[in-house]
Amino acid sequence: MAAISGGRISALTDRLSIGGEVEPVGDFSLEYAPAPESTAPVRLASQYGLFVGGEMVEPAAGRLAPTVNPATGEALAEVSVADAADVDRAVAAARTAWEGGWRDLPGAERAKYLYRVARLLQERAREFAVLETMDGGKPIRESRDLDIPLAAAHFFHYAGWADKLDYAFSGRRAAPLGVAAQVIPWNFPLLMAAWKLAPALACGNTAVLKPAPTTPLTALLLAEVLRDAELPPGVVNIITGDDAAGAALVAHPGVDKVAFTGSTEVGRAIAAEMAGTGKRLTLELGGKAANIVFDDAALDQVTEGIVNGIYFNGGQVCCAGSRLLVQETVADTVVGKLQRRMDTLRVGDPLDKNTDIGAINSQAQLDRITELVASGVAEGAELYTPECVLPERGFFHAPALFTNVSTAHRIAQEEIFGPVLSVLTFRTAEEAVDKANNTPYGLSAGIWTEKGSRILWMADRMQAGVVWANTFNRFDPASPFGGYRESGYGREGGRAGLLPYVELVA
Amino acid sequence: MTDLLAVETPAGSADAVAGVRITPVDAVGLEQRAAALCTRSIKTSSKAAALDLAIRVMDLTTLEGADTPERVEALCTRARHPDAADWSVPSVAAVCVYPELVPVAAEALASSPVAVASVAGGFPAGLAPLEARLAEVAWAVAAGADEVDIVLNRSAFLSGRYQKAYDEIVAAKQACGPAHLKVILETGELGSYDQIRRASMLAMVAGADFIKTSTGKIGTSATPAVALCMAEAIRDMAQQTGQAVGLKLAGGIRTAKQAWHYLVIVGETLGSGWLTPERFRLGASSLLNDVLMQQAKLLDGRYQRREDFSVD
């Protein structure tokens, strides 16, 4: 598959012909031959241990579990499943490293370690990108152009903070907290590891990181980078495993700080677990972002923004613009443009450089998306998906668009975490605000209008930690990211991203 | 045409030309999309097809004061058979010259599929008296031009005299008679993508068969973002009126890689229906050599020496 078939292109031109005047002419069909990224840079081991105290060690109970390439369904390697004893060992290593020197290391020295990590990531960027795509299913275009460069940039940004903490907080000194337990999701595996580790280390903490069960490989490759950077043993420990391992880590009494990115459901459980422990907690949870389009907007860039908002990483993004709120006067125009654009999206082999939508991360996630799409149809919304041939193997879902959606529908309320967009309409700015905020989440929002004062008026009223005006899904290490309400608390990125990892003392 | 560029209230604050909406353009978003399209990876069979198409949509151009009949004749020979050694290489779409050399080109290209295109209408500034410009257009057509490339009156357009700019295109279209009219916007002088989109709409509604980026006579010529901006305008025009207008990109297109970036931009924005000389042109002089060189590389697998390809 992976090529735009002639049939699809003629479908596109058919839709362009209003009144039949625009007939397809010529015989050329724009097809892209397969352009697979080479997997040569990646050297997979058959089995991976846990990274504890600066070494790869075998899990105490010797349990292993396969990690699967979601584009093929085939196992790539076996990784260790940590148990409580392993968590103990990792937390102890982090504690020893903290008390044994890291907390007292001058900021300038911590900075140099982090700069080294940033540079090593840049040097091995292609290897990381290919591995990320193999293990997680995201298009190589994204892992290559976004995940890996941003991960390196994050280390570089926070490296610079390590010796400047005295300038970060007016009238206060920033003291490290101790050992940070960090549990990250599968949608941006290396990037989330960077978001967690870089500020923690910059602030003088040590860490135990637990990657998601389905995407452990780039974190394990990061362990190699950390070793090459000569980071003192135990400053970062990486333990792979299932949800139980994550729960054990979070609950471990030797941990001073917990940072979690994942579902709101798990976030609630962690917050309850933390109650009364005195541990510091930050949560980056789910979202159901509104992308609001006014009729004066730059509609072609709007179309790109909507596509980027919901089909980027197959919609498996907590800040995805999964609810499109479009002003009634341009609703048909926007939906028309969107459907035509969807027809050109290329779903398939994530390693193909021309693939726009790769594999869904796991069978479980695909099942959830499929179930919610079915609920949308059952509840009476109208489904549009482009004709596209999905690969026979692996976990794939075509981009989907629902119209005739009401705010009460499940697809308008629940986080789908897949390439599924719900379109709702509005007439006035007030109505747009009400509908946008009509969710317990509050992670992100999009506003599209050419009118500057309206952007600012809307931005003030969005219950969302990140507001993208005339753009969507932009990320930068200097820019704080995090949610309002049930999307979590604490920020990652920029100066605000230091706060979760320090205690301010007079 | 009294409602030219009137504010169309039913669509909110959107500008419109003769009832056709002019959508605002966000520069950053546009440039990002164009850049993303330029990362499409074109390999093997796709590359061969793209190189072939690049030749078929090429307006082989010479617009120098020093042009001679001999030079134009040589160009026409190359236009018919770009690769003298391999007649399976297709002809280019047209040869583009100044009016005085149209008879030379017309004779050299007689009984060939290659069209004769002429710049006219006071090219490249378009600031000659209107009557003189129209007379030049009519003269070129009478002399054998199948296609006429004129420039938008930027002086009128940029000062907000849209009606004047519009009327002049309508008049030029009449003067063209059966020949196709391409309107050069000279996008490098328009100042913003919003203005490029507005000028595109104005030219299309006024009757242009093609809209074209540049004269090639100023520093800033076609760019991927400009091409995308104009392609999006063409898409809106087709969508709103059912009328298919062609796109000609010109100026600074020298490499095969640039050419296929433009093919991708046009193909993904307008569909394969536009990837034909009837709706898409690349105006260029040195591009052909690079395309032939890339073809040769594709055929025998070796990188080629630039000097081995004709330099006229």
Added chain:
Amino acid sequence: MSDRLAVNKTYKQFIGGAFERSESGRSYPVVGAGDQLLAHAVQGSRKDVRDAVAAARSAQDSWAGRTAYNRGQILYRVAEVMESRRDEFCAEVLRAGDGCTEADASEETAAAIDRWVWYAGWADKFATVLGGANPVAGPYFNLSVPEPTGVVGIVAPDEPPLLPLVSRLAPVIVSGNTAVVLASERCPLAAVTLAETLALSDVPSGVVNILTGRRDELVPPLASHVAVDSLDLTGCDAELAAEAARQAAATITRVVSASAAERQWAVEAAQSPYLIDAFCETKTVWHPKGR
């Protein structure tokens, strides 16, 4: 004049700008130094919590929507009115506390007034200090601003009766949050007197709501209320704080508690712009820069 019978004050709760008894009709005795009965305070109920949160919720948008300058002036006005009633506050503090001297009471009252003045001045400055432009690697304008979380539940410490309450309340409302305060359980009278001061100080109705009563009874409904966005559990003991935090987890409510340093109420460490930040959300807005 010594024969004149004093007119005693009825200490009521302050909900939505009105002084009300509990809907439950209950009260409890408040005793001062030497177990002397000072008054019967209202023993608030779960429904009072509900009403207070509703009042705070409905006041929040317009309070946050006021200019920072206006909020700053209103907080400063609180200080002005407190200053004019300074003797009353001193007396209230004095009679509440075991072993509290007149000098202590005077100091605490002065510190409380000064704390309002300090936070009043932050109203139009904290966003400058806590937020700002972020130099992202791309053609974007990117600005972070702290915004109020919404409705904040504050559990005031038992004692001293006045300064800790002011120290926790002022940083909450200066940014545009509204508050539901559970006053000191043992000595709630100063809090009620503060409420009377707030009512005279142009603080809009519902911005501060002060309940009196049993923490064990009132904290759980406050902590579990879906419309409460943040909690300050400084006044809870460890067990109650843990229970409240568990309840708050269901709606990812932010939970804050004063650090040991912040509990040195009289010293500067007890006041900080980062305490304002603790009840704010950082909102970051992106916009492209293009022609």
